[in-house]
Amino acid sequence: MSTTVINRRTGQPIATRVIWRRNPISKGVGLMFRRRIAADEAHIFDEKRQSRVNTAIHMFFVFFSIGVIWADDDRRVVDTVLARPFRPLYVPARPARYFIEGHPTILDRVQVGDELDF
Numbered sequence: 001m002s003t004t005v006i007n008r009r010t011g012q013p014i015a016t017r018v019i020w021r022r023n024p025i026s027k028g029v030g031l032m033f034r035r036r037i038a039a040d041e042a043h044i045f046d047e048k049r050q051s052r053v054n055t056a057i058h059m060f061f062v063f064f065s066i067g068v069i070w071a072d073d074d075r076r077v078v079d080t081v082l083a084r085p086f087r088p089l090y091v092p093a094r095p096a097r098y099f100i101e102g103h104p105t106i107l108d109r110v111q112v113g114d115e116l117d118f
Contacts (some may be wrong), residue, residue: 005042005100008115014069014106015042018118022046031101032061042102044118050095057099059087067107070096075116080107 005014017040021027027045031037047054050072057068062085070079070092079092082104092099100106100116110116 004118005044006117007110008117009111010109010114012109013040014109014116015100015102016040017042019043020046030057030062031066034063036064037066037101037103039103039105042100042106045099045101047097047099050097052091052095055096055099056089056091057083057101058089059083059085062086065104066101067104069100069102069106069110069116070094071098071100071116073097075118077110077112077114077116079112080110082107 003018004016007014021043055070066083068081068083069077072078078094078096081090083090
């Protein structure tokens with residue numbers, strides 16, 4: 001798997017330090033209890049199949065805002081949000097397989113409909 005997330009439309013990187021979240025413990029902890037995230041860092045969660053429910057997130061015990069990008073099986077962006085600390089629920093507008101959590105500035109580098117390489 002790639003260590004970079006690239007926006008195909010622009011050819012520009014969204015993040016250059018990628019952490020894959022695949023096992024249940026890693027997915028469950030996510031960014032909880034951390035104090036910050038680097039501007040070039042992104043955490044990719046792979047849910048194996050598209051869903052709105054399985055790709056919903058909460059922000060309990062996340063002490064900073066994050067940019068969240070949801071992408072479908074084709075790695076096409078279906079939704080984005082600036083998630084705020086301690087909010088109970090964010091659900092993508094359309095089913096997604098992947099969600100990417102990163103520094104809020106990742107939202108400046110992507111739009112709904114863009115295709116991603118990772």
